[in-house]
Amino acid sequence: MSEVVKKFLYVNRKAPYGTIYALESLEVVLIGAAFDQDVSLAFLDDGVFQLTKGQDTKAIGVKNFSPTYRALGDYEVTKLYVEKQSLEERGLSEDDLQELVWEDEDDDWAEKPSIRIIDRKEMAALMADQDVVLSF
Amino acid sequence: MSEVVKKFLYVNRKAPYGTIYALESLEVVLIGAAFDQDVSLAFLDDGVFQLTKGQDTKAIGVKNFSPTYRALGDYEVTKLYVEKQSLEERGLSEDDLQELVWEDEDDDWAEKPSIRIIDRKEMAALMADQDVVLSF
Amino acid sequence: MKFGILISEGPYTHQAADSALHFTKAALEAGHEIERVFFYHDGVNVGTRLSVPPQDERNLQQEWSALAKEHELDLVICIAAAQRRGLLDENEAKRQGKDANNIADGFRISGLGQLIEMGILSDRLMTFGD
Amino acid sequence: MKFGILISEGPYTHQAADSALHFTKAALEAGHEIERVFFYHDGVNVGTRLSVPPQDERNLQQEWSALAKEHELDLVICIAAAQRRGLLDENEAKRQGKDANNIADGFRISGLGQLIEMGILSDRLMTFGD
Amino acid sequence: MSTLHTVNKSPFATNALKSCLDHVSDGDSILLIEDGVYGASNNSAMADMVKAKMKQISIIALKPDLDARGIDETRLLEGISTTDYAGFVEMAAKHDLNQAWL
Amino acid sequence: MSTLHTVNKSPFATNALKSCLDHVSDGDSILLIEDGVYGASNNSAMADMVKAKMKQISIIALKPDLDARGIDETRLLEGISTTDYAGFVEMAAKHDLNQAWL
Numbered sequence: 001m002s003e004v005v006k007k008f009l010y011v012n013r014k015a016p017y018g019t020i021y022a023l024e025s026l027e028v029v030l031i032g033a034a035f036d037q038d039v040s041l042a043f044l045d046d047g048v049f050q051l052t053k054g055q056d057t058k059a060i061g062v063k064n065f066s067p068t069y070r071a072l073g074d075y076e077v078t079k080l081y082v083e084k085q086s087l088e089e090r091g092l093s094e095d096d097l098q099e100l101v102w103e104d105e106d107d108d109w110a111e112k113p114s115i116r117i118i119d120r121k122e123m124a125a126l127m128a129d130q131d132v133v134l135s136f
Numbered sequence: 137m138s139e140v141v142k143k144f145l146y147v148n149r150k151a152p153y154g155t156i157y158a159l160e161s162l163e164v165v166l167i168g169a170a171f172d173q174d175v176s177l178a179f180l181d182d183g184v185f186q187l188t189k190g191q192d193t194k195a196i197g198v199k200n201f202s203p204t205y206r207a208l209g210d211y212e213v214t215k216l217y218v219e220k221q222s223l224e225e226r227g228l229s230e231d232d233l234q235e236l237v238w239e240d241e242d243d244d245w246a247e248k249p250s251i252r253i254i255d256r257k258e259m260a261a262l263m264a265d266q267d268v269v270l271s272f
Numbered sequence: 273m274k275f276g277i278l279i280s281e282g283p284y285t286h287q288a289a290d291s292a293l294h295f296t297k298a299a300l301e302a303g304h305e306i307e308r309v310f311f312y313h314d315g316v317n318v319g320t321r322l323s324v325p326p327q328d329e330r331n332l333q334q335e336w337s338a339l340a341k342e343h344e345l346d347l348v349i350c351i352a353a354a355q356r357r358g359l360l361d362e363n364e365a366k367r368q369g370k371d372a373n374n375i376a377d378g379f380r381i382s383g384l385g386q387l388i389e390m391g392i393l394s395d396r397l398m399t400f401g402d
Numbered sequence: 403m404k405f406g407i408l409i410s411e412g413p414y415t416h417q418a419a420d421s422a423l424h425f426t427k428a429a430l431e432a433g434h435e436i437e438r439v440f441f442y443h444d445g446v447n448v449g450t451r452l453s454v455p456p457q458d459e460r461n462l463q464q465e466w467s468a469l470a471k472e473h474e475l476d477l478v479i480c481i482a483a484a485q486r487r488g489l490l491d492e493n494e495a496k497r498q499g500k501d502a503n504n505i506a507d508g509f510r511i512s513g514l515g516q517l518i519e520m521g522i523l524s525d526r527l528m529t530f531g532d
Numbered sequence: 533m534s535t536l537h538t539v540n541k542s543p544f545a546t547n548a549l550k551s552c553l554d555h556v557s558d559g560d561s562i563l564l565i566e567d568g569v570y571g572a573s574n575n576s577a578m579a580d581m582v583k584a585k586m587k588q589i590s591i592i593a594l595k596p597d598l599d600a601r602g603i604d605e606t607r608l609l610e611g612i613s614t615t616d617y618a619g620f621v622e623m624a625a626k627h628d629l630n631q632a633w634l
Numbered sequence: 635m636s637t638l639h640t641v642n643k644s645p646f647a648t649n650a651l652k653s654c655l656d657h658v659s660d661g662d663s664i665l666l667i668e669d670g671v672y673g674a675s676n677n678s679a680m681a682d683m684v685k686a687k688m689k690q691i692s693i694i695a696l697k698p699d700l701d702a703r704g705i706d707e708t709r710l711l712e713g714i715s716t717t718d719y720a721g722f723v724e725m726a727a728k729h730d731l732n733q734a735w736l
Contacts, residue, residue, distance in 0.1 A: 014545070018286070018566045021443065024482075024483065031513065032514075032517075035515070035518045035522065045653050055600060055601060056602070057600040059595070059596030059600070060290060060291075060597060060599075061290060062329075062330065062600065063326075063328060063329045066602075091577075091607070120657065124656075124659055127637070129635070134527070135529050135733065135736050136736070144391060149633075149634070150647070151647070151672065153417060153668070154417050155417070156414050163352060167383065167384040167387075168384075182644050190706060191701075193701070195698030196421075198702065227675050227678035256554055264534075264557040264560070267629070269399075282444060291540070294617045301618070304621065320488035321500070322495070322502060324498045325486050355455065356454075356459075357414070357453060358504060360454075370452050373502065397630065398538075401634045410736070421667055425722060428718075428719035432724070525727075527732060528640075528726060528732050529736070530734070531734065544649065546649075
């Protein structure tokens with residue numbers, strides 16, 4: 001719609017299912033992908049829980065949207081920054097998260113990881129270097 | 137409506153104005169007063185902020201409901217338990233709270249204080265000794 | 273045993289209305305009675321018939337309405353909370369001069385006294401909120 | 403300077419819709435432009451014309467509608483969030499087979515793309531939520 | 533007299549679990565539901581606070597909510613048991629009182 | 635480049651202020667609004683955490699929200715200034731970016 005390319009950061013600080021913010025944040029990301037902006041996602045505090053493996057919502061009757069994160073690569077949303085300290089405080093490591101990948105067109109469609117574990121300082125720097133921050 | 141008298145405790149743990157829970161809790165207390173039950177109010181955590189003096193909401197355009205606490209005595213709601221540790225953590229003392237009183241019919245209408253500062257242990261004991269707890 | 277159920281948050285935004293639904297179903301299956309279900313704060317929004325959640329998600333209003341029909345549950349929406357949030361039945365709409373109402377089948381609007389009464393008449397009052 | 407305003411919580415329950423209103427008024431008074439006001443999550447409930455807050459309280463829907471009229475503001479309610487929560491305009495009601503609608507004057511329902519577009523077109527995007 | 537306390541918030545996000553733990557009486561139970569089940573996980577910064585109370589009271593986590601969040605048995609703090617909605621109802625009936633920490 | 639961070643939660647209730655303080659950059663400002671203004675009060679258990687960051691960044695509290703909650707100037711942490719909605723708008727324009735800590 002315009003040739004402006006802005007840096008958009010989606011900040012996810014809340015756990016999934018207890019409240020709807022994680023799901024409705026993901027809905028914005030999916031729609032936003034069509035706008036060809038420079039998109040990053042940040043997961044910190046309880047937001048890191050959104051990416052954990054093995055979510056099974058059958059018994060609470062709520063839609064399991066965790067598989068949708070695996071589709072983000074196809075939408076060219078490939079930069080998911082996860083804060084190391086937030087994982088550690090919650091007793092989690094990278095192994096507890098889903099494996100998310102994207103295919104790099106410029107590198108013979110090689111599969112590359114979308115999740116990048118960064119520390120708190122790098123997260124602060126990432127946040128400072130944006131044009132638009134959307135908080136959920 | 138019935139001759140059962142139950143011990144009702146209204147637990148207030150949230151600050152006023154940022155969310156509506158404090159106001160809508162007070163509305164339940166006022167209606168509940170007509171039912172002749174044994175009513176107590178507990179203020180702990182951010183709930184202690186509900187009782188502070190000097191609230192002036194003009195500039196935020198929201199109704200100031202702090203004067204309503206002063207009317208509770210007339211509704212025979214006379215037991216407002218405030219947790220000492222919650223006050224201290226917030227840098228508050230009893231002097232920062234409104235003075236709330238009730239008139240004791242059995243003591244020649246003597247004015248008595250409605251606020252009772254109790255410590256955490258007494259608060260736990262108060263909570264355990266109820267028939268119905270309503271949490272806000 | 274008689275349970276009273278208090279729901280303090282709106283559907284979908286918070287899980288409270290889901291948890292309360294599952295608890296209520298489990299209580300009925302175990303042979304308990306449900307004295308009343310009272311909707312307060314944003315909980316009143318569970319009772320709008322105008323919601324249209326995505327096809328692949330649960331419809332909480334319909335599930336509550338169906339459960340109420342099956343078990344003759346008393347689903348009560350607080351009138352004061354409902355007025356603030358725009359939840360009306362036909363009478364309220366008329367009384368307030370509004371041209372539409374949005375309450376769903378199986379819900380009724382009444383006063384806060386019904387919450388206190390539920391506390392008195394129930395053996396246990398369970399709160400689901402935020 | 404152009405501001406975009408995002409409101410993520412419902413009226414009265416959270417102060418967010420109040421804070422956003424005061425900010426928007428102050429921005430207009432200072433001579434800034436408001437690119438758009440976008441209502442998401444429970445924020446969509448600001449736009450119901452069926453709310454009847456107590457007489458001695460502010461009426462947030464009416465204040466937003468009046469401000470929009472005076473300054474030709476674009477008040478956009480997210481369609482996906484609105485469907486879940488039962489906020490409909492006449493078209494949506496028809497499309498969904500509902501017998502009533504509840505949107506207030508001055509608000510319009512549209513897609514999430516309008517939020518992204520607001521982020522692109524505004525100099526600053528301000529978020530008021532919970 | 534004993535109370536069933538329910539906690540539905542993540543202990544990393546709000547002070548609800550901490551405040552609940554500070555106000556329980558001997559013989560009470562805490563049922564962790566919704567985002568509250570994160571308080572049942574081991575190796576977290578909250579684990580010691582939770583463990584310290586487990587001599588005095590029982591802590592139970594709702595399995596449907598654990599499952600939704602991908603928390604399996606290997607990630608539970610030792611001594612925390614799980615239950616389903618039927619068990620939740622049973623616990624509510626067994627205790628004299630319910631207190632929700634919202 | 636600098637950011638205006640807004641915090642609208644009580645620091646005694648949620649971790650929003652703490653997380654914000656952990657992620658600010660030099661030259662940023664934090665504006666405390668709504669229940670966030672409780673973070674501006676002195677003598678509280680949170681005061682040291684807030685004070686520690688004040689060399690690096692400015693912390694401002696919204697006066698209409700302080701007034702609503704009965705927090706007068708004698709109760710403010712030293713070094714915290716106040717502003718009104720017009721000042722809020724000015725700050726938002728002056729900084730390059732707004733980040734809300736919800």
